[in-house]
Amino acid sequence: MDVHERFNETYPFGEHLGLEVTRVEEGYVEGKIELEAHHSLSESTLLAHGAVPFGLADSLSAAALASVEGAPGPTLDVRIDYLRPATGDIYGSAEVVRYGAETGVVEAEIVDADDRTLATTRGVYKTNMVDGNNPFVDS
Template sequence: MDPFTITDSNPFAQLLGIELIEAEEGYAEARLPFRDELSSNPHTEIAHGGVTYALADHVGGMAIVSAAEEICPTVDMRIDYLAPARSDLQAIATVVRNGGQVATVDIDVHDGDDTHVATARGVYKVGRSSTDSTDESPWSKGHDERE
């Protein structure tokens, strides 16, 4: 599984404008250029919290995909918003633990002024094999597992 191929073919990531910068060995980095449509306030540039959350979730998922080499759906995500995001967003994710059934990933999100705007911890489902019956899950459809 190639995290770059997944990102490039993910309709929601493309809608938001998420750009995967790096993804290897349980680490991923992505950016999201800010634009007016992502604002939560019509009078000032502040990214909607859902945009920050979506970026954190996506980059966390790509970090674990880079380690597990399989689609890993989100089980749970906890996010703390630390400051308003007023410009382009950048997120860094690191796999903390890759267990037999779930993986834990820590994510930090900064804006273009290097303001730490959010910190998150995601839990992702891992451990499905290509012979497992869950291979027909909606998350694996359309992704060639031999990439």
């Protein structure tokens, strides 16, 4: 299954978030979430809960890793720096900066429609290829 199909068609949490993966290259992905009322912290204004940009960054990071090995691995650790609030649609990119036999490191950036950085992440993910299979996805 390719990354577009996995993350746009068969990823329940991504569907819940409204995630759309828009670009995939080996070790790099882009995507977006169109902000809706159910993402908001407030009834009176559209202001995304911090879990929304985090969910986009973490999901895109897993997709970037999947673009290298064919399937996403579980998140081991992520640091997120929130730089400004998300008050509209959010866009992200994630790039694998290290891919090893046991772990991979992925950096992501989340921006708004004006290309202002909303958040950045650096995450460590378990790489999972064991005899050509991913035990977390293929079991």
